[in-house]
Amino acid sequence: xxxxxxxxxxxxxxxxxxxxxxxxxxxxxxxxxxxxxxxxxxxxxxxxxxxxxxxxxxxxxxxxxxxxxxxxxxxxxxxxxxxxxxxxxxxxxxxxxxxxxxxxxxxxxxxxxxxxxxxxxxxxxxxxxxxxxxxxxxxxxxxxxxxxxxxxxxxxxxxxxxxxxxxxxxxxxxxxxxxxxxxxxxxxxxxxxxxxxxxxxxxxxxxxxxxxxxxxxxxxxxxxxxxxxxxxxxxxxxxxxxxxxxxxxxxxxxxxxxxxxxxxxxxxxxxxxxxx
Numbered sequence: 062x063x064x065x066x067x068x069x070x071x072x073x074x075x076x077x078x079x080x081x082x083x084x085x086x087x088x089x090x091x092x093x094x095x096x097x098x099x100x101x102x103x104x105x106x107x108x109x110x111x112x113x114x115x116x117x118x119x120x121x122x123x124x125x126x127x128x129x130x131x132x133x134x135x136x137x138x139x140x141x142x143x144x145x146x147x148x149x150x151x152x153x154x155x156x157x158x159x160x161x162x163x164x165x166x167x168x169x170x171x172x173x174x175x176x177x178x179x180x181x182x183x184x185x186x187x188x189x190x191x192x193x194x195x196x197x198x199x200x201x202x203x204x205x206x207x208x209x210x211x212x213x214x215x216x217x218x219x220x221x222x223x224x225x226x227x228x229x230x231x232x233x234x235x236x237x238x239x240x241x242x243x244x245x246x247x248x249x250x251x252x253x254x255x256x257x258x259x260x261x262x263x264x265x266x267x268x269x270x271x272x273x274x275x276x277x278x279x280x281x282x283x284x285x286x287x288x289x290x291x292x293x294x295x296x297x298x299x300x301x302x303x304x305x306x307x308x309x310x311x312x313x314x315x316x317x318x319x320x321x322x323x324x325x326x327x328x329x330x331x332x333x334x335x336x337x
Contacts, residue, residue: 121239124226126253127278127321134279134308135318136161137252139190139228140260141285142169142176149298150285151183157305160184162318162326163285164228164250167192167213177220186319186326188226189213189247199235207241214245223330226250226318232282248324252282261288264296268303277313280321 090097127135136154138161141147154161163180165187170177180187191198192209199206210227217224227247229238234249242249256270257263261284271281283304288297308315319326 121234121236121242121249123234123249123251124280124322124324125251126280128323129278129321131314132277132312133314133316133321134254134275134277134281135321136281136283136315137164137188137228137250137318138162138283138285139164140169140194141165142173142180143286144173144176145287145294146285146297147173147176148179149294150301151179151185153298153302153305154185155183157315159305159315160186160317161315162186162188162226164188164190164226165213165217166190166194167209167216168194170213171216174219177217181220181222186226186317187217187220187222187224188228188250188326189217189224190228191230192216194230196231196233198230199233199238203237203241206237207244210241210245210247214247218330221329221331222327224327225324226326228252250280250318250322250326252280254279255282258284260284261286261297262290264288264290264292264300267297267300268307271304272307272311275308275311275313278321280318 087097089099127133136159138150141163142165160183163185165177165180167189177187189210190213192213195201195209198209214223225247226249227242227245228250232251234251238249254271254275256267256274258267271283275281281304283301288294290296292300305315317326
């Protein structure tokens with residue numbers, strides 16, 4: 062297997078680019094002072110753009126796809142659990158014999174603990190998706206970011222697990238996230254295939270969009286929340302079912318995320334030790 066560019070400890074390109082920009086600005090300042098601002102401006106633009114595309118690993122190490130070189134993909138479900146969708150989704154995955162990874166929020170995990178237990182009992186993995194799923198979380202203070210992630214970890218310890226993988230809300234990251242994840246002992250997982258469903262707000266044609274874009278080693282992003290569209294839960298389930306059937310027809314095996322990326326998504330822990 063090829064080495065994943067998201068391995069922990071990798072120096073993000075932003076650090077190298079930042080140093081290069083400063084050195085170039087210093088050199089240009091001796092030619093014309095106003096030119097010195099150009100490389101610094103370009104660097105800032107790159108950092109802003111990279112925040113919305115963390116899959117490139119510019120500002121922090123991430124895992125964005127597998128490296129198995131097999132005809133395989135992994136399914137991930139964000140934002141849940143939700144009593145309107147999770148039980149039916151688990152039944153559907155059972156029928157297809159598929160195990161996925163659920164990136165849950167601490168707030169919903171606290172409200173629907175029985176669904177967290179059901180996810181684990183069915184053999185699926187659970188990752189950290191922040192506590193409140195604040196879409197502007199990456200603009201908040203570092204203390205808030207740490208609290209959102211750490212509190213979700215602590216809450217999930219009640220279920221005798223400790224997530225190792227974190228997915229930022231709405232797929233946006235920043236340079237502060239790397240240090241926070243290092244403190245909590247997590248790594249960042251993004252995705253490489255999505256349909257732009259905006260948290261199940263746009264369900265129409267969901268399966269077609271995924272099946273058109275998917276390729277081997279993709280991490281597929283879906284959502285485990287009540288659809289905010291006229292198709293309802295049943296229509297959403299039909300789309301997910303079409304995705305699972307379509308992947309099989311394309312010769313793509315759905316394997317656990319941990320197998321696709323060769324890294325555990327969570328570990329079992331002793332609850333008493335976790336609370337110490």
